[in-house]
Amino acid sequence: DQQVKQNSPSLSVQEGRISILNCDYTNSMFDYFLWYKKYPAEGPTFLISISSIKDKNEDGRFTVFLNKSAKHLSLHIVPSQPGDSAVYFCAANSGTYKYIFGTGTRLKVLA
Amino acid sequence: SQTIHQWPATLVQPVGSPLSLECTVEGTSNPNLYWYRQAAGRGLQLLFYSVGIGQISSEVPQNLSASRPQDRQFILSSKKLLLSDSGFYLCAWSTGGGEGYTFGSGTRLTVV
Numbered sequence: 001d002q003q004v005k006q007n008s009p010s011l012s013v014q015e016g017r018i019s020i021l022n023c024d025y026t027n028s029m030f031d032y033f034l035w036y037k038k039y040p041a042e043g044p045t046f047l048i049s050i051s052s053i054k055d056k057n058e059d060g061r062f063t064v065f066l067n068k069s070a071k072h073l074s075l076h077i078v079p080s081q082p083g084d085s086a087v088y089f090c091a092a093n094s095g096t097y098k099y100i101f102g103t104g105t106r107l108k109v110l111a
Numbered sequence: 112s113q114t115i116h117q118w119p120a121t122l123v124q125p126v127g128s129p130l131s132l133e134c135t136v137e138g139t140s141n142p143n144l145y146w147y148r149q150a151a152g153r154g155l156q157l158l159f160y161s162v163g164i165g166q167i168s169s170e171v172p173q174n175l176s177a178s179r180p181q182d183r184q185f186i187l188s189s190k191k192l193l194l195s196d197s198g199f200y201l202c203a204w205s206t207g208g209g210e211g212y213t214f215g216s217g218t219r220l221t222v223v
Contacts, residue, residue, distance in 0.1 A: 006154075034211045036211075036214075041120075041199075041217065041219065042216055042217065043117075043201050043203075043214030043215050043216050043217050044155070044201070044214050045214070046211050046212075046213070049211060089154065089155060091155075091211070097143050097160055097162055097205075097207060098145070098157055098160055098170075099157075099211065099212065100157075101147075101154050101155035101156075101157075102154055103153060103154035104154050104155075
């Protein structure tokens with residue numbers, strides 16, 4: 001049972017435009033969410049987080065939106081840059097020791 | 112500052128051979144430690160986690176085992192590798208405060 005889903009395995013966006021990566025979850029007990037960015041042959045690196053008490057969190061070009069009623073979160077990257085090309089994972093936690101990760105979305109930013 | 116070391120970076124092993132991957136964390140004490148696997152075309156699957164020395168929780172039944180002989184050392188092992196064990200293995204640590212993990216650089220394991 002996949003509790004965290006990223007239904008788009010890949011996404012291509014023109015440089016300078018907005019990238020929107022989506023993530024859905026099924027467990028209503030999840031209360032903390034993260035986005036990670038992963039380059040090939042490297043470990044994922046933390047990008048941005050959001051707590052369930054918020055519906056938006058911004059960090060520079062990156063904004064995460066959380067819709068608790070829809071059990072949906074999204075990552076917006078504006079403007080997109082070629083260096084943003086990577087695999088993006090969302091992850092969710094319900095106050096336990098472990099995060100549940102989605103299957104990832106491969107973003108390709110075209111120059 | 113805290114750092115996490117994972118080795119080797121790549122490994123090619125024959126079917127039926129043993130496996131030992133090591134992960135160490137520096138600059139923190141009593142970290143929560145994790146082993147994840149990213150199989151081709153799939154997400155990050157949690158294999159094992161540990162909240163203390165000698166304490167191992169297994170998430171999925173498999174051909175692998177984990178051990179934590181020291182506070183900041185986490186080892187992933189297998190007695191006999193299968194082809195299906197191929198993948199990208201990631202070690203991670205956290206303080207347990209819910210703020211997320213710091214991942215190692217990963218090991219690409221190819222079983223042939």
